Amino acid sequence: MNSIPNPSLDIGMTALQQGDYALAIAHLSGVCELELDESLISRAAVGLVTAYQRVGDGRKAIAICQILTDDPNPEVRSWATNTLTQLTTQFPPTTNPTGFVPLNETPPSSPNTSNIPQWLGNSAQRLFSGGKSQKKPPIPQQPLPQTSSQLPVAYTPPSTPSLFTTSPRFRNLGRAESWKPAKPPKLFQLWCVEIGSAIAFFYLLRFWIQFLMGTTNNILVKLPFLEPIQLFYRDPTPTLWVILTLLLIFLPWLMDRILKQFYGLQPFSLSQLTSHSPEAAKMVQRFCRQRHLPLPTLEILPTNAPLAITYGNLPRTARIVVSEGLLSQLTEDEIATIYGGELGHIIHRDFILISLFTLAIQIPYLIYWQVSKWGEDLSQLIDRKLPAYRKLLPPIILGISSAIASLGYCTYYLLRLPLLWLSRIRIYYSDRTAIETTGNPNGLTRALLKIAIGITEDIQTSRQTSSILESLDLLLPIGYQQAIPLSSCSGQISFEAILHWDCTNPYRDWLSITASHPLIGDRLNSIARYSHHWKIGTELDLPTPTPPIRNNTARLAKLLNGYKALPLFHSALFYGLILGILFRGILWLIGIICDWLNIWQLIWLHNANSFLDACILIAFSLTILFWINNYFPDIKPGTVINQPNLGELLANPHTLPPDSKPIQLTGKLLGRNSLLNWLGTDLTLQTPTGLIKLHLFSYLGAFGNLLPQRHRPSDLIGEQITITGWFRRGATPWIDLETLRTSGGKMSKAYYPIWLTILAFSAATWGAYLIWQVR
Incomplete structure (x- = not known):
């Protein structure tokens, strides 16, 4: 059958899995004709091979498979080579017994499908020769209704090779050539959230300190030979004010010390940034010059996880820290968008409070981490050096260490709760600054997705969630827990499929109330609005977000069904x-x-x-x-x-x-x-x-x-x-x-x-x- 006007790879692959091979062939062949992304063409071609094989059309399956043996992707070539061997065995060539071959033999199929090798090869050649700036046709978000001509063919397929699976790739769509920045955002909501978060954090901190001091004294009173600590009966409010004020004054240097001591923080010059991303270096200088800001101090962390954080107590003491993993995994323009987002935190001044609170919760987190390490090391030391006490002392040490470490972790987790709303809302403002500074919403989309994928790869490589990913979670552009679902993206499960829940589930706002960052799908949808406005195409075809409820009846129904x-x-x-x-x-x-x-x-x-x-x-x-x-x-x-x-x-x-x-x-x-x-x-x-x-x-x-x-x-x-x-x-x-x-x-x-x-x-x-x- 002829390809349809608006083909979709997702619809074609779904139809293939459901056995609707006619509909699958229609969509997948259309993708091969019109698509510009090499990875999407390869996936569609692999699907076509399987579809034609299952309907018994070996000639077309073999023709496409022969083209795929020259694919630039070595995994595709390997798959095509193995599959071609199976296809030639399953569908041997038919010849006339007399040896006669007609000069104008016409295959009993439609003219469109007879040219599959030609247009597949042309599409691949156009892509591999650098034609990725061409405009891509729109892909429908909803499947087209089936008609009587799209009925599946009644056929019992033989055993077939599994579909080739490849990691999701990017369309690498362009950016705006010229654009006008929108009006400056209204920061009233951000300011209100900052004030509310600061008040909630302080009162929760005071309550927790009072609870711990009171509980400690109650235990000491009931124990023999011990007396309660009289200092713990005093009001901790003045002391907390003094401590938080000192932390704010020395914030950048204390954070520098922590990052150097535990994570190997190193200086990073503007010239070094230029070697990785000239666009980012120029953008940082231009941004600061236009807004009369001093250049922030640039630093780098020697870790493979793609990270970016900004901290300080004033714009002149601001630090922008990135990791080696971010510089190696992102392209030049994507690095610029991340730096643009970090500069957005500086210009909006939201980095000051979030930096202070992050520094404050580092104290219990470091207690958790170091006490766990010390308790484990001391237990092993006693086990080696004092074998006579092997059964007595190590369990006691481990028990005490686990209690202190758990208390430190619970304190860290509890105190970050009032900061989550501020951490989520400030991201939207920084994304806006990054886009309006670089004119590259598609680059920002790719950067965030690559950061998420890089975080999951780091977790798998190190076989754990590193302490820096967890302790500095509120400062990162992507939270490590949000990144985990994207590890399931593959050649058959696209970014759009995984992020569909983020965009359309009616209860997503309730379920993300304890998240440190906005839902990735919701966030990328907001970024895509700039691409639509500037008419440059979108990196992802995400569904339209479910609008918020406007009437009280619907709100009540949602509440009752919560x-x-x-x-x-x-x-x-x-x-x-x-x-x-x-x-x-x-x-x-x-x-x-x-x-x-x-x-x-x-x-x-x-x-x-x-x-x-x-x-x-x-x-x-x-x-x-x-x-x-x-x-x-x-x-x-x-x-x-x-x-x-x-x-x-x-x-x-x-x-x-x-x-x-x-x-x-x-x-x-x-x-x-x-x-x-x-x-x-x-x-x-x-x-x-x-x-x-x-x-x-x-x-x-x-x-x-x-x-x-x-x-x-x-x-x-x-x-x-x-x-x-x-x-x-x-x-x-x-x-x-x-x-x-x-x-x-x-x-x-x-x-x-x-x-x-x-x-x-x-x-x-x-x-x-x-x-x-x-x-």
Whole structure:
């Protein structure tokens, strides 16, 4: 059949997988005719070979395969060579028994398909000769309706080779030649978020310090021979003000010291930047000259992970730090867009507060990291030097070290929560500055995607999430947890498929509330608006984002259906709070009415303040118990999805955390070793189809992981394992583990459902006790 006017590679590949070979051939042949991207042409041609083979048209399959044997990609050439051998065996050439060959033999097919080798070769030749600046035709976002002429051919295919899989490539579309910057952005919202984040951070810090000091003294009071620390009874507010002020004054030099001591920070001159990206060097100088800013200090980190951060307390003390990985993995124009974004943080002044808060939370994070290292080293030293105390001292040292390290990590995690909103919103302003400074929204899109891919590659190479990726997460252009889903992109699973969820899921804003950065798909959609405005084409064909809800009826419906979207624990907290307050309000109203009617037996209801806490606790408990069975369905051989393709799971834009999918996966366990990972905070499964985060909880939650165990997950790092659990799709996809088993028989079990059940009964018991106290 003839190719259709607006062919789509995604529609063609989907039709091929579904057995609709006529529709697949129509789309894929159209892509080969019109597409300018060499990788897309190769993928479409590979799909055509398979489609023609399955409908029994060996002549066309062989013709395309012969062209692919000259493809510049060695993997494509290898695939084509092997497949061509199979095709020539499966479809031997037919000759006339008499040896007669007619001079004007006409094949019994349409004229269009008879020219496949010619237009495929022409397309490839046009691309490889440097024609990537030509305009690409639009690709439809929705599949075209099928017609009667597009029915699949009834054919039973023989065994065929698997489709060739290649890493996703970029279209490398151009940039604006000339453009007018838009009006300066209104910074009022950014300022409000900065002020709100600063207030929330300070009060949370003060509360946490007071809680730790009070808890410490309460423990000391109950211990023999020890006395409470009198200093801990004082108000820490003045001291916190002094400490934060000193941190702000010495911020750039303290950050320099930390980065030099732990990550090998080195100076980086403007001339060195010029050798990597002349455009970036010129842009930095031009930007600072036009806005009357001093040139920022440039520095570099010797790590392969692509990183870029900006910190300082004034524009004149600002530092822009990039990594060697960023300079090696990005092209010249892409590096310029990243520097443009970092300059945006300086011009908007949002880098000052976020730098201060990031420096503050480095203190507990370094305590976590260093105490874990020291405890492990000291335990091993005693094991070697004092073998007589091998069974006594190492467990004590490890126990104390794990408690201190876990406290440091929890402090770090808690204090970063009020900073997440500021971290997300400031990104949009810096992206705008990067685009308007360079005129290259497509370059910024490629840069962000390459950074995400580079981060996942670094995690796989180092077999763990490095400390710099986690501790400086709020300063990075892409968060390391957001980057993980893009590891599932492949030749058959495109960027657009993975990012579809980010653009269209109606609950994506709720599920990203604990994310450090905006959703990548949502963010790239905002960047693509500039490409549409300047009519230069977009690097990705992302779907139109779902618009925000405007009317109250729709908002109420979304709120009432929120239990279908949120994870169970979050749903229980949210709806427990709402139902508890509602129930308490009803009882309060009953008490008021009884006071008016002089029904003295129930007057106490309107004045029982502790009753509110009891109502919330009981509502929280009932919410968990009501939903827990649906959230954790039984994992049975008939219901479990065995070895699924992670890319296909992530490509479903409608999946939500409560859509529990029991799965079984095999791969390599990545994460930190020993004490650094006793809490189970860094567990990632590396599979042939991508990376996925793992969540593991004991009977007592995450802190129960600190108790003695026969096999800790951190002891299995680097081994090939098989896991069973429930797949969850959120801003960062994850699997709630049930079991984790090695080929050698070692097994670690998770008890998240039991932990939630214990939590529910504890909350109900506490609530009942409060009610009893009121009576």
